[in-house]
Amino acid sequence: xxxxxxxxxxxxxxxxxxxxxxxxxxxxxxxxxxxxxxxxxxxxxxxxxxxxxxxxxxxxxxxxxxxxxxxxxxxxxxxxxxxxxxxxxxxxxxxxxxxxxxxxxxxxxxxxxxxxxxxxxxxxxxxxxxxxxxxxxxxxxxxxxxxxxxxxxxxxxxxxxxxxxxxxxxxxxxxxxxxxxxxxxxxxxxxxxxxxxxxxxxxxxxxxxxxxxxxxxxxxxxxxxxxxxxxxxxxxxxxxxxxxxxxxxxxxxxxxxxxxxxxxxxxxxxxxxxxxxxxxxxxxxxxxxxxxxxxxxxxxxxxxxxxxx
Amino acid sequence: xxxxxxxxxxxxxxxxxxxxxxxxxxxxxxxxxxxxxxxxxxxxxxxxxxxxxxxxxxxxxxxxxxxxxxxxxxxxxxxxxxxxxxxxxxxxxxxxxxxxxxxxxxxxxxxxxxxxxxxxxxxxxxxxxxxxxxxxxxxxxxxxxxxxxxxxxxxxxxxxxxxxxxxxxxxxxxxxxxxxxxxxxxxxxxxxxxxxxxxxxxxxxxxxxxxxxxxxxxxxxxxxxxxxxxxxxxxxxxxxxxxxxxxxxxxxxxxxxxxxxxxxxxxxxxxxxxxxxxxxxxxxxxxxxxxxxxxxxxxxxxxxxxxxx
Numbered sequence: 001x002x003x004x005x006x007x008x009x010x011x012x013x014x015x016x017x018x019x020x021x022x023x024x025x026x027x028x029x030x031x032x033x034x035x036x037x038x039x040x041x042x043x044x045x046x047x048x049x050x051x052x053x054x055x056x057x058x059x060x061x062x063x064x065x066x067x068x069x070x071x072x073x074x075x076x077x078x079x080x081x082x083x084x085x086x087x088x089x090x091x092x093x094x095x096x097x098x099x100x101x102x103x104x105x106x107x108x109x110x111x112x113x114x115x116x117x118x119x120x121x122x123x124x125x126x127x128x129x130x131x132x133x134x135x136x137x138x139x140x141x142x143x144x145x146x147x148x149x150x151x152x153x154x155x156x157x158x159x160x161x162x163x164x165x166x167x168x169x170x171x172x173x174x175x176x177x178x179x180x181x182x183x184x185x186x187x188x189x190x191x192x193x194x195x196x197x198x199x200x201x202x203x204x205x206x207x208x209x210x211x212x213x214x215x216x217x218x219x220x221x222x223x224x225x226x227x228x229x230x231x232x233x234x235x236x237x238x239x240x241x242x243x244x245x246x247x248x249x250x251x252x253x254x255x256x257x258x259x260x261x262x263x264x265x266x267x268x269x270x271x272x273x274x275x276x277x278x279x280x281x282x283x284x285x286x287x288x289x290x291x292x293x294x295x296x297x298x299x300x301x302x303x304x305x306x307x308x309x
Numbered sequence: 310x311x312x313x314x315x316x317x318x319x320x321x322x323x324x325x326x327x328x329x330x331x332x333x334x335x336x337x338x339x340x341x342x343x344x345x346x347x348x349x350x351x352x353x354x355x356x357x358x359x360x361x362x363x364x365x366x367x368x369x370x371x372x373x374x375x376x377x378x379x380x381x382x383x384x385x386x387x388x389x390x391x392x393x394x395x396x397x398x399x400x401x402x403x404x405x406x407x408x409x410x411x412x413x414x415x416x417x418x419x420x421x422x423x424x425x426x427x428x429x430x431x432x433x434x435x436x437x438x439x440x441x442x443x444x445x446x447x448x449x450x451x452x453x454x455x456x457x458x459x460x461x462x463x464x465x466x467x468x469x470x471x472x473x474x475x476x477x478x479x480x481x482x483x484x485x486x487x488x489x490x491x492x493x494x495x496x497x498x499x500x501x502x503x504x505x506x507x508x509x510x511x512x513x514x515x516x517x518x519x520x521x522x523x524x525x526x527x528x529x530x531x532x533x534x535x536x537x538x539x540x541x542x543x544x545x546x547x548x549x550x551x552x553x554x555x556x557x558x559x560x561x562x563x564x565x566x567x568x569x570x571x572x573x574x575x576x577x578x579x580x581x582x583x584x585x586x587x588x589x590x591x592x593x594x595x596x597x598x599x600x601x602x603x604x605x606x607x608x609x610x611x612x613x614x615x616x617x618x
Contacts, residue, residue, distance in 0.1 A: 045436070077424040077428035079441075083392045111332065116382045119385045124387060131387075133385070172457040181497060195486070
């Protein structure tokens with residue numbers, strides 16, 4: 001799957017992920033009304049609204065980007081119907097040829113981690129058959145429980161040729177509370193990064209590992225340092241745009257081959273029409289605004305990478 | 310909710326949680342066949358089987374314990390039907406008067422953490438109405454992202470009078486990889502424990518906070534140390550039984566008032582009939598075996614607490 005990601009990045013010339021993290025407040029009134037009229041002001045209505053919203057975005061941008069990253073929390077909050085909308089979104093993205101990074105940040109131990117891995121990236125056995133649940137291509141994983149929590153994901157990834165992005169340094173202001181604590185003079189996230197490299201060696205593609213890392217765009221110096229600690233890991237970079245990261249901050253997240261990082265923007269793309277820069281598209285043009293925001297983001301990152309050459 | 314938990318612990322005289330972590334391999338053949346006949350060898354069939362299995366366990370033990378702890382991974386692996394079985398299990402436990410600790414180990418930032426909190430412990434707004442999704446009473450949370458990841462959960466908990474158990478030191482063998490790393494001579498889990506005490510001060514009941522911690526039964530010395538670091542936090546203790554913890558190891562997780570800890574057993578209860586000690590119950594008697602295992606666990610912990618007085 002890492003080969004497929006690289007192939008698609010090269011084809012689209014866009015090391016960019018669109019984060020499908022829909023909030024009801026992003027959904028244009030005409031779409032929201034349609035769903036709530038059909039299903040009532042219920043979890044079903046909310047779930048239909050975010051699915052219809054997503055469909056518009058996906059139809060508008062699927063040819064521009066290699067991958068999308070639905071954040072499961074935004075679906076899970078609407079209970080079972082919400083999780084069904086998550087499933088529908090994944091299936092539709094696959095129909096459109098997009099890779100799907102499930103932003104699930106799961107992390108547990110032994111049979112529990114194995115269950116998450118089977119449900120999101122693999123298969124479950126039911127009687128004499130195998131069945132598939134969510135079928136993302138990649139998943140984000142929380143490392144706090146150590147190798148026991150990662151190994152079951154790795155095992156499923158090897159079997160299924162799927163990939164992981166492990167949280168190393170997150171983009172939020174308080175990420176340093178624990179992640180930056182110094183151990184023998186080095187921050188915790190560096191230890192986690194070393195482990196990512198170690199875990200990743202178990203499951204290599206041609207040049208990059210199937211095991212990547214999450215390092216926030218808001219900490220460019222960390223991105224630069226971690227690039228060296230995990231040379232074979234793809235870095236998934238959240239925090240671009242709405243959280244403050246810009247293309248020029250991100251050049252050191254990439255290797256000299258122009259690969260090795262993929263930058264996510266969520267709000268900045270899917271709620272672009274709410275920004276002044278894209279207000280001309282209006283609510284009804286939310287999907288076109290998203291397309292323009294993706295084009296601008298690709299140009300920003302490409303410009304920064306060219307300038308750094 | 311912490312008051313309700315304490316009241317129920319006093320009433321049942323059982324600081325015990327039954328972990329509802331069903332695997333298909335635990336489900337007796339007659340139940341499994343029934344579900345797969347009805348729904349096929351599908352995710353729906355699997356989800357029905359674990360729900361029927363749970364129902365038998367709950368009916369058999371609901372009068373003995375204050376709370377249950379369903380591990381969402383075991384449901385999520387069966388996709389949307391699995392998550393529906395999770396919801397059904399929670400609702401049925403509430404009907405039976407049990408408190409429900411959602412073992413979800415979620416952890417993210419800002420609006421994402423807020424979405425998890427709303428979906429699992431609070432309400433979501435849809436149009437002019439509010440709707441509820443899973444409605445657990447407590448949830449487990451991963452602290453790796455720092456205060457930004459916890460605050461949205463705290464806000465919902467204050468609003469809804471619900472509670473959290475934050476991962477401090479997990480029960481698995483590799484938990485030390487990151488959690489035990491020394492920072493100025495003290496392990497990371499101690500820093501996390503201090504934060505738990507700090508976060509907990511924001512949301513206090515009469516004697517205990519609504520914010521508790523997870524400390525594994527497999528590290529009794531850590532339990533003893535953390536009891537002092539977080540005197541007002543209830544400690545949720547996994548790792549009893551199948552993972553090796555015993556009552557006598559756990560006395561220091563409790564305060565002198567006999568409260569302050571609640572011990573979880575999952576496999577040891579729900580798959581008791583597979584152990585030699587309970588084999589006499591047979592597959593058909595799996596729920597009776599679970600009841601006996603709960604009674605034995607209560608006696609073990611009570612005996613240890615009495616002996617320590």
